[in-house]
Amino acid sequence: MIPSKRLRDLAEFFGSPMLLYSLLPVLVVVSVIGTLIPQGETAAAYAERFGGWSRLLLGLRLDDLYHSSGFSVLLALLGLNIASCTWNRRAACARRQDVLLTHVSILLILTGGLVTAVKGERGDLPLTVGQTRDWIESGTRVVGLPFTVRLNKFTVERYGSAGNHLSIACPEEGWAETLEVQPGQSVRLRSADVTVKVLGYYPDFVITHEGPATRSQAPNNPALRLELRDKQGTQKQWVFARFEGFHATAESRYSFSYRLEEPRIKQFVSELEILEGGVSKARAFVSVNAPLRWKGWTLYQAGYDEGNPDYSNLLASWDPGVPWIYIGSFLLCLGLAWTFMKGAATK
Amino acid sequence: MNLNIFNLSFAAYGAALAVFGFAYLAARPRRQRTAWWILAAAWLLQTVFLAMRWHESGHVPLSNQFESLAGMSWGLAALAGLFRRRENEAWLGPAAAALCLLLLGICVLLDRSIAPLVPALQSNWLLFHVAVIMMGYAALALSFLASVVYLAAYGTKAGHESAQAVDRFNERAMALGYLLLTGGIVLGAVWANEAWGSYWSWDPKETWSLITWLVYTAALHLRRTHRWEGRRMAWLSVAGFAFVLFTYFGVNYLLKSLHSYAGAR
Numbered sequence: 001m002i003p004s005k006r007l008r009d010l011a012e013f014f015g016s017p018m019l020l021y022s023l024l025p026v027l028v029v030v031s032v033i034g035t036l037i038p039q040g041e042t043a044a045a046y047a048e049r050f051g052g053w054s055r056l057l058l059g060l061r062l063d064d065l066y067h068s069s070g071f072s073v074l075l076a077l078l079g080l081n082i083a084s085c086t087w088n089r090r091a092a093c094a095r096r097q098d099v100l101l102t103h104v105s106i107l108l109i110l111t112g113g114l115v116t117a118v119k120g121e122r123g124d125l126p127l128t129v130g131q132t133r134d135w136i137e138s139g140t141r142v143v144g145l146p147f148t149v150r151l152n153k154f155t156v157e158r159y160g161s162a163g164n165h166l167s168i169a170c171p172e173e174g175w176a177e178t179l180e181v182q183p184g185q186s187v188r189l190r191s192a193d194v195t196v197k198v199l200g201y202y203p204d205f206v207i208t209h210e211g212p213a214t215r216s217q218a219p220n221n222p223a224l225r226l227e228l229r230d231k232q233g234t235q236k237q238w239v240f241a242r243f244e245g246f247h248a249t250a251e252s253r254y255s256f257s258y259r260l261e262e263p264r265i266k267q268f269v270s271e272l273e274i275l276e277g278g279v280s281k282a283r284a285f286v287s288v289n290a291p292l293r294w295k296g297w298t299l300y301q302a303g304y305d306e307g308n309p310d311y312s313n314l315l316a317s318w319d320p321g322v323p324w325i326y327i328g329s330f331l332l333c334l335g336l337a338w339t340f341m342k343g344a345a346t347k
Numbered sequence: 348m349n350l351n352i353f354n355l356s357f358a359a360y361g362a363a364l365a366v367f368g369f370a371y372l373a374a375r376p377r378r379q380r381t382a383w384w385i386l387a388a389a390w391l392l393q394t395v396f397l398a399m400r401w402h403e404s405g406h407v408p409l410s411n412q413f414e415s416l417a418g419m420s421w422g423l424a425a426l427a428g429l430f431r432r433r434e435n436e437a438w439l440g441p442a443a444a445a446l447c448l449l450l451l452g453i454c455v456l457l458d459r460s461i462a463p464l465v466p467a468l469q470s471n472w473l474l475f476h477v478a479v480i481m482m483g484y485a486a487l488a489l490s491f492l493a494s495v496v497y498l499a500a501y502g503t504k505a506g507h508e509s510a511q512a513v514d515r516f517n518e519r520a521m522a523l524g525y526l527l528l529t530g531g532i533v534l535g536a537v538w539a540n541e542a543w544g545s546y547w548s549w550d551p552k553e554t555w556s557l558i559t560w561l562v563y564t565a566a567l568h569l570r571r572t573h574r575w576e577g578r579r580m581a582w583l584s585v586a587g588f589a590f591v592l593f594t595y596f597g598v599n600y601l602l603k604s605l606h607s608y609a610g611a612r
Contacts, residue, residue, distance in 0.1 A: 017572065024565045031558050035551040035602055066549040113547070122544065159463045267466045288466035289542045300544040301466075317544045325546055329533040336526045343522060 014077075015084030023078050030074065034065040067117075079110040098342060102335030105328045112324030120321055125299065125314040127151035132275065136316045145316065146295050147281070153271035154312040156304055158263040164224060166239065167257040168196065181224070193231060194254075200225040205240065218309050222260040268304050270312045286314065296320075350459060352396040353417075357455070359389030360424075360448045367441035379440060383431070386444055390424040397421060404461045409477040410468050412599065413457040418478065420450035422485035426523075430489065434516055438500075442492040472538035479534055480556075483527030484591055487563070490520035491588035494581035502578060514576050517584055518567075525563045532556050543605070552606035555594040562587045 013019070037057065038045075046054035046063060061068035086093055086103045093100040121143050123136030127150075134148040168189065169176035175191040183201040188194070204215040205223035212225070222241040227234060232253075239258040267287050274282040274294055284292045292299045296318055303313035363386040370378035397417065400408040408414040427443035430436075464473075493516045501510035535553070540546040547553060566583040569575040575583070598604055 017568075020568070021565065024561050028558050028561050031554050031561075034549065035554050035598075038603070039549065066554075264463055265466060266463065267469065289470040289472075291541065291544070298544060300542075302544070315544045319545075322540060322546065325536065329536065333526070333530050333533060336529055340522050340526050343519070 011084045011088055013084075014080045015086075015088040016081075017085075019077070019081050020085070023074065023081060027074055027078065030065065030071060033062065037062050037065070039066070040064055072117075075110060075113070079107055082106055098335050098338035100335075101331055101338065105331035105335055108324055108328030108331065112321040112326075112328055114321070115324055116319050116321030120317070120319040122315070122317045122319070124302065125149060125316045127270075127312055127314065128308070129154055129310040129312075145297060146276075147297075148275040148278075149299065149314070149316075150273040150275060151270055151312055152273055152283070154304070154310060155269045155271075156309065157266040157269065159266050160263040162219065162263060163261040164198070164201065164222075165259040165261055166196070166224070166226075167259075168194070169255045170253055171255065172253055183224075195229045197227040197229070198224055199227050199236070216309065218307055219260055219262060220307055222258070224258055226256075228254065268301055268312070270301055270314060272299065272314075352392055352399065353451075353454075353459075356389050356392035356396055357448070357451045359385055359392055360444055360451060363389055364441060364444040364448055367444060371441070376437070379437065382444070383428075383440055386424060386440060387428065389444075389447070390421065390428070393417070393421050393424070400461065406464050406468075407474040407478070409473060409481070410464055411458070411462070413454050413459050415477055415481055416450055416454050416457070419481040419485050419488075420447040420454075422482040423447055423450070423488055426482070426485050426489055426520075430516070430520070434512065434519075436493075436512065436516060438492075438496045438513075439489075439516075442496065443489070446488060446492060467542050470538060470542065472534065472541065476531060476534040476538050479527055480531030483524050483529075483531050484595060486520050486524030486527055487584075487588055487591050488524075490517050490524055490584045493517040493520060494584035494588075497581040498578065498585075510577070514580060517580060518570055518576075521563065521584055521587070522567060525560075525567055528556070528560055528563065532560060548605065550605040551602040552594070552598050552604045555590070555598050559587065559590040559594050562590050 038049075041063065043054070043058060046057055050057055057063060061070065065071055082103050086100065086107075093103070121136070121138040123138040123143065125133060125136050127133055129151050132148050132150040134145045136143050136145065164181050165178060166181050167176065167178040170192060173192060177189050177191045179187055179189070179196070181187055181196065181198045183198045186195055186197040189196065200212075202212060202214040202221075202223040202225070203217055204220040206213055206215045206221070212223075215221075219241075224239045226237045226239060228237060235252060237252065237254075237256065239256045241258050241260045244257060269285050269287040272284055272286055272292060273280055274284070274292075282294065286292045286299055286301050288301050291301070298317050298319075300315040300317065301312070302315040305311040305313075363382050366378060366382035366385055370376060370382060397408050400414070404410075409418050423443060424447050427439055431439055493513050497510065497513045497517060501507055501513060532553075535556070536546040539548065539553075562583075566575075566580070566587055569583070570580055598606070
């Protein structure tokens with residue numbers, strides 16, 4: 001079938017290099033703007049940051065620029081440009097398969113992005129230990145999962161153990177010293193004839209009817225019970241990481257500062273169970289970089305809560321655009337490598 | 348971490364640059380060969396340093412800005428050596444040595460301690476993604492160097508045979524850098540899909556990588572289809588490298604990014 005003249009003119013316009021060289025700088029400028037304006041924040045946050053300009057900014061959808069219709073039009077025009085250019089120069093492309101491959105691969109990637117945007121589902125899957133869930137919130141919609149997820153266990157692994165950094169000062173004698181202490185340990189200070197013993201560590205200190213206790217093992221309100229021995233005798237002392245003023249006692253010659261340094265996180269791991277119709281189908285560990293794939297869905301370890309050691313935030317994603325992206329990306333690298341090798345061989 | 352080998356390598360790059368300078372100023376071009384040997388020794392020392400750091404830390408030394416920058420200078424010296432085999436440009440050795448020295452000089456200002464990896468970086472993709480990107484940046488740095496040489500030495504003598512050789516070098520280095528940059532972005536997307544559940548999040552680092560890619564796409568497209576060469580191509584390469592620098596340094600320091608661990612601690 002021979003395309004009509006109007007169609008040919010349209011293809012010529014949309015496939016013109018001029019359109020490409022107009023689109024590329026526009027895409028660059030718009031993309032730069034998107035990195036300078038924080039994306040996806042609340043209207044109040046924009047009002048606070050940009051004042052009166054925030055209304056214009058929100059009106060132009062600059063708060064979610066990369067998902068705005070304007071940006072989609074730019075990407076669509078780029079796709080149209082590449083497709084039309086490839087069609088208009090099909091005879092040349094038949095001779096330069098590397099160029100054809102490169103053009104087609106970019107079209108595949110753009111198609112993948114479109115498929116992800118239209119068909120993809122993605123949302124948080126927050127769970128506490130023992131809890132089950134079979135739905136996510138994808139944007140503003142509730143999407144059901146074809147299975148139920150139960151969190152059996154959640155572990156935050158750290159590099160080493162927490163460090164209790166204790167600073168003791170004696171203004172009368174004019175000395176101060178910082179040391180790292182462990183529960184049960186006695187340390188003699190270098191600056192003075194004073195021995196400090198840590199009688200107890202309370203990560204989440206609370207006063208109960210039975211006396212001081214810890215609510216949990218999470219470091220919500222870390223406290224140390226100390227025993228200080230000097231020439232004048234022995235004294236006992238509480239020190240709190242979050243309430244420095246509580247340390248001082250009228251009779252004490254010393255002042256204290258206590259800081260709990262949590263070691264860096266090594267990994268956070270959710271032990272999940274997949275249920276279908278109430279029947280257990282699989283058990284798996286999910287951690288960062290090690291997601292679980294089940295029935296087209298992928299479950300990722302996304303976050304945790306410092307204050308609640310039983311809470312794990314997972315992310316569930318169903319993205320039919322991924323194969324398009326992967327195939328397109330592979331072909332793009334192949335096409336560019338082919339072009340590079342050809343160039344190296346002919347020069 | 349014992350940094351003696353790093354310092355030795357730094358000094359050897361400096362020595363190579365000094366010998367290149369001597370060869371030029373004393374008009375003894377044969378001394379260039381000696382300088383290339385010293386440059387090779389500097390690169391070998393750097394290889395030993397990176398291998399030792401890898402062994403000591405237990406992970407590939409590409410997890411922070413010090414390590415990636417050291418990796419980039421390593422790649423730059425390696426690529427300069429490979430390009431020399433094909434096109435023996437007199438400016439290549441001193442320019443590469445000077446840039447390696449500058450990059451390692453910046454490394455000295457950064458935190459050089461070894462820290463355990465955060466969960467997101469505990470993946471073999473760290474090696475593939477960052478190494479390919481850094482090699483890409485190294486090739487684009489060579490293209491930038493060729494452009495600076497072109498603009499400084501041949502800005503008004505475009506038809507000169509040696510000017511054409513520098514121009515061709517610029518194109519080849521840019522094409523290689525573009526290929527590696529593309530591969531690095533693709534590998535990053537695959538990794539992001541494994542770690543964050545999305546191959547593209549429009550994170551500032553990703554977006555600036557795409558912006559850089561678009562700039563080089565335009566440059567190479569203009570070269571191949573509209574025969575842009577000489578000064579115009581050199582200026583495009585300089586502009587493209589400015590985008591590389593912002594993507595690598597600027598984003599880490601000026602923008603909030605998921606790639607924050609790539610910045611200096």
